[in-house]
Amino acid sequence: DGGITQSPKYLFRKEGQNVTLSCEQNLNHDAMYWYRQDPGQGLRLIYYSQIVNDFQKGDIAEGYSVSREKKESFPLTVTSAQKNPTAFYLCASSTGLAGQTQYFGPGTRLLVL
Amino acid sequence: GENVEQHPSTLSVQEGDSAVIKCTYSDSASNYFPWYKQELGKRPQLIIDIRSNVGEKKDQRIAVTLNKTAKHFSLHITETQPEDSAVYFCAAMSSSASKIIFGSGTRLSIRP
Numbered sequence: 001d002g003g004i005t006q007s008p009k010y011l012f013r014k015e016g017q018n019v020t021l022s023c024e025q026n027l028n029h030d031a032m033y034w035y036r037q038d039p040g041q042g043l044r045l046i047y048y049s050q051i052v053n054d055f056q057k058g059d060i061a062e063g064y065s066v067s068r069e070k071k072e073s074f075p076l077t078v079t080s081a082q083k084n085p086t087a088f089y090l091c092a093s094s095t096g097l098a099g100q101t102q103y104f105g106p107g108t109r110l111l112v113l
Numbered sequence: 114g115e116n117v118e119q120h121p122s123t124l125s126v127q128e129g130d131s132a133v134i135k136c137t138y139s140d141s142a143s144n145y146f147p148w149y150k151q152e153l154g155k156r157p158q159l160i161i162d163i164r165s166n167v168g169e170k171k172d173q174r175i176a177v178t179l180n181k182t183a184k185h186f187s188l189h190i191t192e193t194q195p196e197d198s199a200v201y202f203c204a205a206m207s208s209s210a211s212k213i214i215f216g217s218g219t220r221l222s223i224r225p
Contacts, residue, residue, distance in 0.1 A: 031211070042202065042217045043157070050211050058212070090156060098208035099145035099164060104156040 003027040004105035021076045023091030031096035032074035037088040115140040119216030134188045134219045136203035143205040151200045
């Protein structure tokens with residue numbers, strides 16, 4: 001999982017503002033994922049992508065958007081439509097093959113001003 | 114839809130004792146079961162995994178067992194140490210699925 005980076009480590013969002021979280025991997029993984037984790041809670045899937053230029057909604061996609069223009073990158077935008085964005089955001093990647101585990105990035109903590 | 118239930122949600126054990134965390138899954142096609150450990154403020158990290166063609170796997174003080182008939186799998190930590198304190202997540206994935214289904218997590222505390 002050392003090949004997955006997320007930036008920034010902390011991000012502050014103002015009301016009505018869109019913010020973008022970065023996720024980059026150099027593991028040559030095809031599949032990438034975004035999860036949201038609220039304090040003391042589990043992992044909830046926001047979006048995932050199995051291949052470049054294709055992505056699918058997860059369980060809580062409303063208020064978020066993604067793009068997958070490059071294999072190495074899967075940025076997540078938290079839009080102003082997401083009314084409660086304060087959380088720990090984790091990016092993960094895997095080979096995309098069946099039964100292959102996911103490796104996580106270090107996470108971005110998003111706070112609302 | 115697919116679901117993974119994890120119990121208990123919190124677990125406190127005396128240092129040196131064993132800890133057991135249990136999960137059940139709903140999708141009978143699931144064939145890959147990883148376990149992750151997440152320390153406070155850090156990323157989840159894979160600690161052990163098991164595939165459906167085996168019933169048990171061990172790695173030093175950690176072991177995982179799988180009962181496919183009952184759709185149960187468990188994490189066993191022996192001779193617990195303070196650094197075992199963390200949140201542990203189980204997960205299940207099927208060969209036809211493109212995503213892993215995570216359990217809700219177990220907060221393990223080791224008492225000195």
